[in-house]
């Protein structure tokens with residue numbers, strides 16, 4: 001079964017072709033990061049305008065790259081939520097209408113299920129059951145995956161998402177947007193052990209997260225410092241180490257609590273090298289998707305969609321973006 | 331000639347199927363229901379005409395100005411369907427379609443179409459009759475009601491939501507040239523289809539990937555640099 005996947009939940013337009021026998025055939029992405037950087041964050045209206053410009057040409061380019069035609073598709077999967085309503089609207093409109101026009105089934109994919117399953121695009125595939133740590137711009141989740149489609153949320157962030165904390169902290173330090181890569185880069189020049197930042201919510205039981213206090217702590221530390229470039233680097237490093245440590249502690253707990261030995265990482269923050277190194281020290285099999293599949297991409301949507309289509313799921317001929325769509329509803 | 335038309339620029343939602351001299355229309359006033367309604371409307375029209383998408387010559391869509399999300403719904407649906415069936419796409423002005431509608435309803439040869447553009451502005455277009463087809467006499471624009479181009483022709487017909495939303499300002503400025511006002515007239519795919527005919531004959535079409543809305547309002551956010559300058 002050949003499936004086209006379309007992702008447009010935030011600031012990346014992405015498409016991919018996944019074949020249930022041959023695997024991932026091609027994927028393409030257009031990132032709006034530079035556009036929004038000028039504005040200091042994602043401007044929803046501009047994101048929507050870019051999606052409607054880019055998605056169809058991306059689909060055409062993708063088919064060309066894979067040397068396939070639309071008529072060879074067996075189904076279309078698109079991100080229906082959660083995300084920016086206007087951005088989701090574009091992908092769902094194009095995806096659903098294209099499927100209607102081709103007379104093939106369409107399926108609405110949950111963006112976080114896409115992220116969660118992204119590690120399955122790699123060989124060897126992670127073994128089920130696994131624990132997934134989902135750390136992105138909008139989410140911080142620990143999910144127990146007994147089998148595909150069966151997700152139990154073990155813990156989540158009570159306030160800011162991990163990526164959001166990176167982004168906001170970077171903004172405070174004047175490091176630009178997106179903040180994750182900027183902090184990681186700056187932290188390279190940081191000196192270890194100068195600061196001791198809190199590891200929020202690690203001294204009580206449970207696997208929930210909270211990053212808002214850490215963000216405030218970082219700001220206060222920065223304001224009290226002499227605000228040199230070296231201070232900035234030292235603080236960036238201390239902040240990153242605190243986030244990474246916190247995630248590590250919670251992953252360890254989640255693995256223990258479920259007696260599971262497989263951990264998969266997904267979401268944009270999963271691109272963080274310090275996090276990768278730390279998690280690899282865990283006594284478990286840890287799988288990461290390649291960097292480009294950590295952040296938003298079409299491949300994860302095509303893949304998640306192909307599994308649902310294979311089970312016979314499909315959407316009626318309605319355009320149904322779901323900006324708020326709890327993963328627990330799956 | 332067979333043209334499918336899609337219109338979702340305002341609180342109305344419609345699709346139309348033109349087959350030579352005949353047009354079938356599905357129309358509903360349904361704020362925020364466009365996403366639920368539009369594809370079934372298309373399916374119904376095709377079914378009733380016993381046609382497949384691939385048998386059409388082109389898809390026309392209401393390219394704006396209008397509500398941003400609404401414009402993207404029509405554009406997205408058009409891109410998807412046209413890509414699937416490899417059809418030519420004809421973008422049609424929403425305001426022109428309203429003027430065409432006014433011409434058919436009231437027989438007026440000079441029509442001013444204006445939609446509420448929010449933030450105290452209007453989308454504005456003026457049209458004249460050229461052999462039964464309404465043509466623009468000035469370029470469409472977005473502006474304050476008090477700064478709309480003065481209508482120079484007497485006995486005009488005014489249509490569109492702006493005439494209700496900004497009734498006082500617009501009447502003060504333009505009232506003397508108007509003989510009729512219908513602020514409840516909404517764009518309909520029927521007239522999108524009709525206006526697409528000439529463009530199709532003149533091969534003024536674009537590829538699915540080039541189908542884009544015309545927003546008129548392009549300054550929707552301030553960059554960091556702009557904010558600092560204005561602070």
Ligand SMILES: Nc1ncnc2c1ncn2[C@@H]1O[C@H](COP(=O)(O)OP(=O)(O)OP(=O)(O)O)[C@@H](O)[C@H]1O
Nearest residue numbers: 136137138139163179180181267268269271272296
């Ligand atoms: N190297 C890195 N270190 C830390 N954070 C990073 C790194 N690279 C990216 N990020 C963060 O990842 C986030 C983007 O990830 P992703 O694209 O998965 O999330 P999103 O699309 O914003 O949110 P969601 O997927 O929850 O809707 C941003 O917050 C960014 O700062």
